[in-house]
Amino acid sequence: MTETMPDFELRPLKDSDRSEYALLVHSSFNSWYWRKGWCNDYFRCPPEDAAIFYDIYNDLTPASSVAAIDRKTGVIMGACFYHPREYHVSLGIMSVHPSFCGLGVGKALVNYIIDFARQKGYKSIRLVGSAINMDSFSLYNKSGFVPQKTYHDMVIQVPAGGISGTVPGIERVRDARVDDAHAMGEIEFEVSGIKRLQDYLYLVENRRGLFGVKVLENPEGRLDGFMGSIKHPALNMIGPGVARTEEGAAALIRASLQRFRNESVLTVVPMDCLKLVSRMYAWKARNVETHLCQVWGEFKPFNGVSIPSFLPETG
Ligand SMILES: CC(C)(COP(=O)(O)OP(=O)(O)OC[C@H]1O[C@@H](n2cnc3c(N)ncnc32)[C@H](O)[C@@H]1OP(=O)(O)O)[C@@H](O)C(=O)NCCC(=O)NCCS
Helix, strand or coil: CCCCCCCEEEECCCHHHHHHHHHHHHHHHHHHHHHCCCCCCCCCCCHHHHHHHHHHHHHHCCCCEEEEEECCCCCEEEEEEEEECCCCEEEEEEEECHHHCCCCHHHHHHHHHHHHHHHCCCCEEEEEEECCCHHHHHHHHHCCCEEEEEEEEEEEECCCCCCCCCCCCHHHEEECCHHHHHHHHHHHHHHHCCCCHHHHHHHHHCCCCCEEEEEEECCCCCEEEEEEEEEECCEEEEEEEEECCHHHHHHHHHHHHHHHCCCEEEEEEECCCHHHHHHHHHCCCEEEEEEEEEEEECCCCCCCEEECCECCECC
16 A cells, blocks of 8 residues: 555445445535536435435345445445346446545445456446546546446426326336336346346335336337336436337336426436437426446447436446
């Protein structure tokens, strides 16, 4: 270790870290975006609400996190979750405390997750990372991640009366049921080469009361897509979801928007889906950021529309 390099150990987050972790995520993102001239808080909720990331990830895959702990003070310097699934590992949410940025903490966390994936024989790690955040972009790029897809982060302020007008196919959208989970896995695998049964079941069962899930059924009774959404003070977001077509994705998003009357909601939309993007603009979407699907290892181009989410992280 050099003099400037902090002395830390890596270990999973524990329940007793929950409050400190919430402060870490909140201050890491808010201070990064203020420092870089965003002139706005990234998280507009009170810091303790950011504990929802800890809560949901621990519901889904307990202890699948890595934290860098200062050996002298016991302070959490940075932390990241990782999500081993059927065919891939996804990475997120990554945060380093503003007092410890630029000292190699982020790199140590990413290396830990890459080592985990290698040891378990995974052929790919995916994440959705900001395209305007050069600190995280460079961190992932230098660690071997390759940008494979570009996304608009589009925010819609949904009027109190909901979005007016309709879209083709919306009559085929219905609420998801637990027995849809298997078909959700089949279609996600077909579109984006991944599967995560535990995530679909978790979203549909919705024990915390935060999620909505819609499916798009075709006349033969098979699924042409699904779309999750989360409504929480730390994050209102539509996704994760996939659809065979842009029209299908628009129907699923349109139906999901109705959950967010009188609120604003983020959807991350593939830039090459021009019809879907223009539909989002017609619903008065505002571009707030851009993201990249970053992949370490194997990747097959998507075969349809994939709408990522940050909670749970899609990858
Ligand atoms: C992004 C973040 C996690 C990085 O963590 P960190 O501990 O500061 O990162 P590190 O010190 O390990 O540096 C990572 C690497 O990126 C490199 N890097 C950073 N900016 C760079 C740039 N503009 N060009 C080239 N390399 C750059 C560093 O030199 C380092 O590489 P090296 O180890 O080979 O020298 C941290 O800034 C953070 O928490 N930001 C706020 C939250 C956030 O943005 N999360 C990710 C959302 S997508």
